[in-house]
Amino acid sequence: MDEDIYLGICDEYPYxxxxxITCQAKAVNGAWCKKNLSNELPPVGKVFSPSLPWIxxxxxxxxxxxxxxxxVGDGNDQLIVEQAIPLRQILDFRQLxxxxxxxxxxxxxxxxxxxxxxxxxxxxxxTQCVVVKMSLHPEGGRFVTAPGTVALxxxxxxxxDGVDFDGIYFEVPGITVGELQDxxxxxxxQDLLEKLLKxxxxxxxxxxxxxxxxxxxxxxxxxxxxxxENTDWAYLQVWLQSFLxxxxxxxxxxxxxxxxxxxxxxxxxxxxxxxxxxxxxxxSDIEPRVRALVETDLEYLTVKRQTLNSExxxxxxxxxxLEQQASxxxxxxxxxxxxxxxxxxxxxxxxxxxxDQNTPVFQKLLSRLHHVLGEEANLLAPIDQSIPPWSRIQTxxxxxxxxxxxxxxxxKAESRRSGVSSDDFRYLDIALRSGxxxxxxxxxxxxxxxxxxxxxTGGDFVREPLGPGVLSLNDLWAQPATGERTGLAHAxxxxxxxxxxxxxxxxxxxxxxxxxxxxxxxxxxIRNMQRPMNLLLVASVDAGMLDEKRTWPELPNASLxxxxxxxxxxxxxxxxxxxxxxxxxxxxxxxxxxxxxxxxAYLSEQDDCKPLTFSMEAELYRAEAMYSAxxxxxxxxxxxFSRQCEQGRQWLTQLLEDNA
Numbered sequence: 001m002d003e004d005i006y007l008g009i010c011d012e013y014p015y016x017x018x019x020x021i022t023c024q025a026k027a028v029n030g031a032w033c034k035k036n037l038s039n040e041l042p043p044v045g046k047v048f049s050p051s052l053p054w055i056x057x058x059x060x061x062x063x064x065x066x067x068x069x070x071x072v073g074d075g076n077d078q079l080i081v082e083q084a085i086p087l088r089q090i091l092d093f094r095q096l097x098x099x100x101x102x103x104x105x106x107x108x109x110x111x112x113x114x115x116x117x118x119x120x121x122x123x124x125x126x127t128q129c130v131v132v133k134m135s136l137h138p139e140g141g142r143f144v145t146a147p148g149t150v151a152l153x154x155x156x157x158x159x160x161d162g163v164d165f166d167g168i169y170f171e172v173p174g175i176t177v178g179e180l181q182d183x184x185x186x187x188x189x190q191d192l193l194e195k196l197l198k199x200x201x202x203x204x205x206x207x208x209x210x211x212x213x214x215x216x217x218x219x220x221x222x223x224x225x226x227x228x229e230n231t232d233w234a235y236l237q238v239w240l241q242s243f244l245x246x247x248x249x250x251x252x253x254x255x256x257x258x259x260x261x262x263x264x265x266x267x268x269x270x271x272x273x274x275x276x277x278x279x280x281x282x283x284s285d286i287e288p289r290v291r292a293l294v295e296t297d298l299e300y301l302t303v304k305r306q307t308l309n310s311e312x313x314x315x316x317x318x319x320x321x322l323e324q325q326a327s328x329x330x331x332x333x334x335x336x337x338x339x340x341x342x343x344x345x346x347x348x349x350x351x352x353x354x355x356d357q358n359t360p361v362f363q364k365l366l367s368r369l370h371h372v373l374g375e376e377a378n379l380l381a382p383i384d385q386s387i388p389p390w391s392r393i394q395t396x397x398x399x400x401x402x403x404x405x406x407x408x409x410x411x412k413a414e415s416r417r418s419g420v421s422s423d424d425f426r427y428l429d430i431a432l433r434s435g436x437x438x439x440x441x442x443x444x445x446x447x448x449x450x451x452x453x454x455x456x457t458g459g460d461f462v463r464e465p466l467g468p469g470v471l472s473l474n475d476l477w478a479q480p481a482t483g484e485r486t487g488l489a490h491a492x493x494x495x496x497x498x499x500x501x502x503x504x505x506x507x508x509x510x511x512x513x514x515x516x517x518x519x520x521x522x523x524x525x526i527r528n529m530q531r532p533m534n535l536l537l538v539a540s541v542d543a544g545m546l547d548e549k550r551t552w553p554e555l556p557n558a559s560l561x562x563x564x565x566x567x568x569x570x571x572x573x574x575x576x577x578x579x580x581x582x583x584x585x586x587x588x589x590x591x592x593x594x595x596x597x598x599x600x601a602y603l604s605e606q607d608d609c610k611p612l613t614f615s616m617e618a619e620l621y622r623a624e625a626m627y628s629a630x631x632x633x634x635x636x637x638x639x640x641f642s643r644q645c646e647q648g649r650q651w652l653t654q655l656l657e658d659n660a
Contacts, residue, residue, distance in 0.1 A: 003064045004040075005172065007032050007087070007165075008047065010055050017053040021063055021081065022046050024165070027172045031162025041065060042078045044597045049081035059116045060087045060165065062173045075600040088131075089114045090121045090159065090169040090176070098124040102186045105132060109142030114168070120145075121171055129155040129177065147187045154178030399458030402585035404592075405629050410455045410585055418451040420444075424564040426627075427644050428452055431560040432504075432536040433626070434619040437523055439561040439652060442509070442542035448564065449506050449538060457536075458586035461504035462487035468546055470513045473521040495532035502589050503532075507539040511659075514550035523558045527615075534589040541652070545659040553656060560616075561648035594625040602635050 008021035023045050025032040037045035047065045055061065066082040093101040101124045104110070113120065113134050123129045130152060132145040159169060159176045171177060187195070295302075402410055411425040428448060431438045440448060453461040464487040469480040477489045488505050495503040510519070526537060539559075545551055555561075599621050606617055624634050624641065 003082075006037065006041070006047075006063050006065065007170065008061055008063050010057055010059050010061070013057050014052070014055055016055075017049075017051045019049045019052045019055050019081075020046050020077070021049065021061065021084075023063070025163060027062075027175070028162075030156045030158030030172055030175045032159070032165075032170065032172065034163050043075060046077055047079045047081050048077040049084065052081060052084055054086075055084070056116060060170060061085060062087055062170075073604070075604060085173045086117055087170040087173070088117050088119050088121050090123060090129075090171055092160065092169065093122060093124045094126060094157070094160075096124070098184070100124075101130075103189075105134075105145045106147060106186055106188060109137060109140055109144040110134065111142060113143050121177060123155050123157065123160075125155070126157045127155055128152050128181065131177065145186075147191065148185070149183050150186050151180055152182040152184060154181055399584045399586045402455065402587055404587070404626055407455070407587060408627070408630075414451045414455050418447055420448050420451055420564060424448065424562070425452055425455070427562055427641055428538075429456065430620065430623045430641055431562060431645075432538060433623040434560070434616065435526065435531070435533060436616060436619070437526060437559040438538045439510070439555065439559045439648070440538060440540050441563060441651070442540045444564045445506065445508075445538070445540035449504070449540075453504050454584050456585075456587045457502050457504045459584045461506055462491045463506045463508050464488050466507055466509045466513045468513065471517050473518050473525060475518065476507075476522065492532065492535060495535040499532070499534055500588055500590070502534050502536055502587060504536045504538070507537065510539050510541040510555075511543070511545045514547055515552040515555065516550050519552050519555065520558070541655065543655060543659060548659055551656050551659065555656065556649045556652045559652075560645055561652040562644060563648040563651040592626055592628075594622055598634070599625075602638070605635075 005027040006023040007025040007027070008023040010019055011022045012020050014020075023037050023041055025034045026037065026040070027033075041047055047063060048068070049055075049063075062085045063081050064083040065079040068078055068080045072078065091101070093104070101122050105120075105122065118134050119131060120134055121129055121131055130150045132150060134143040134145055136142070137144050154177075156172075156176050156178060159172055162169075407429075408422065408426065411422040411429075414420075415422040415425060425448070428438065428440075429452065432452075449461060450459075453459050464476070469475060471480070476486060478485055488507075491503045491505045513519075525531065552558075599618065602621055603617055620638060620641065621634065624637055627637070630637065
């Protein structure tokens with residue numbers, strides 16, 4: 001073949017006759033060389049086959065590629081399969097020779113072979129090989145080849161200079177196996193011996209009997225000499241060289257059988273009994289004298305051991321007293337820390353009452369307090385009393401960090417406390433982290449948002465009550481009447497200052513505003529690249545619109561509406577102080593990698609008629625990929641999420657139509 005040949009594996013379950021081949025190596029000078037084939041087989045080193053009905057999953061094949069005649073996008077396979085050839089495994093017997101190969105493949109057999117081809121290439125020298133077909137022996141359970149005439153082919157041994165694949169060498173089609181050179185005979189040992197004895201009988205009229213084993217050895221040695229002189233016996237010569245030691249082994253077998261019988265249970269038990277009796281007899285005679293001699297020589301060590309035991313007991317008593325003292329000290333420290341935390345909380349409220357908190361005097365006071373408090377200084381954060389409690393950003397709390405792998409369990413724990421299903425919490429998490437505006441029913445938001453915040457943001461969230469005064473996007477940043485910054489503005493700034501944490505903002509009551517005046521601008525603004533990705537936005541809406549003519553019909557398609565089930569939202573109340581209530585945690589905002597090729601494949605399969613934009617689908621894939629510990633495929637999980645979004649979209653559409 002003059003074309004470039006690639007070794008590939010069908011690593012995806014083929015949708016026959018369609019298949020995708022991932023290429024791992026290229027044939028170079030008769031050997032396979034592993035290399036990155038993304039440039040030769042763009043975009044990711046794979047080729048597509050529109051008609052390959054015989055290929056199986058994980059099968060290795062040699063392919064010749066050609067350009068895809070159809071126009072495809074940059075993210076799709078640019079080449080298709082022109083020719084595909086199943087590969088045969090090569091066994092290396094170059095150091096052992098042809099006889100070893102014959103005995104292994106006919107007499108002993110192989111435990112396993114490639115499941116995709118019953119043909120093997122057996123290399124027994126640097127220049128020659130045979131091609132045999134293997135089948136499962138009905139009794140031995142191993143794969144053997146049938147006796148008979150085998151063809152000898154020219155071998156290109158360069159294939160062994162290349163790479164193997166999990167310890168297996170594969171042929172390079174058209175190069176490894178060359179032209180037919182000769183033929184030889186491969187038979188079972190018993191058939192070869194029968195032919196040998198028949199040949200000897202023609203020379204020796206008496207012929208060997210079964211009882212004459214020594215005679216057979218002499219005859220075999222004689223036959224070995226004759227085989228070198230008789231060209232008709234050439235195929236027996238190599239076999240005789242390995243079979244003669246086997247006959248010698250059979251002569252030694254009776255002695256080995258005797259040794260084996262000595263290991264049988266009755267004989268072994270009798271020998272062990274005699275051995276034990278002899279041991280007890282010797283022990284009873286020697287042990288008293290040895291003990292007396294040892295005790296006399298080591299009497300000083302006995303005294304020293306008693307002294308050490310006494311010292312060890314004293315040290316253990318001292319250690320116990322120190323442990324009790326350390327426990328009491330630790331309890332005192334914990335009590336003092338608890339008191340210090342309470343005092344700092346009171347101090348935060350006191351400092352928050354002070355005016356002009358941005359003055360140098362106030363900042364110097366905070367610096368001195370931070371220096372005095374040491375490790376607990378992170379709890380010192382003056383609470384600005386001019387900001388409503390529901391719009392404040394809490395910068396100091398004792399929330400514990402939660403790992404991504406434990407997030408699902410934390411949602412389940414919060415589900416038992418709040419009554420919201422863990423699946424609804426997870427759908428809310430995926431929608432929020434995608435960067436879209438999430439819309440919830442008012443009643444569901446009252447339960448879900450505090451519960452979600454308790455797991456992801458350390459219990460902190462900004463509740464921004466909306467009203468008729470919100471007429472433009474700027475009114476979300478500064479109060480229309482006073483000009484003071486809103487909770488959204490504070491959260492936006494805090495997200496930029498602390499990029500390692502998520503910040504949650506709840507726009508409370510879309511129905512209390514003229515939505516069409518400002519909501520389209522907000523949706524466009526949060527899609528801007530300057531928006532902090534750690535800022536999560538959720539809105540709530542209810543029936544009873546402020547102005548039925550001022551709703552926004554495009555809201556169901558421009559946002560991600562979710563409608564939890566009514567049973568889940570209602571839930572089962574849990575008494576305050578219940579010990580099963582989960583602790584407050586926060587999820588760090590850190591970048592994580594995704595498989596770009598799989599993401600591109602998923603996006604290329606999406607229907608253009610879907611209401612979600614291409615960029616929103618991409619961000620949902622990125623958010624869902626964070627749950628890497630989930631064994632379910634990402635595309636399957638996103639299909640479940642899409643069904644949930646469609647249910648929410650129908651709810652929001654119906655709500656807007658009923659109030660229009």
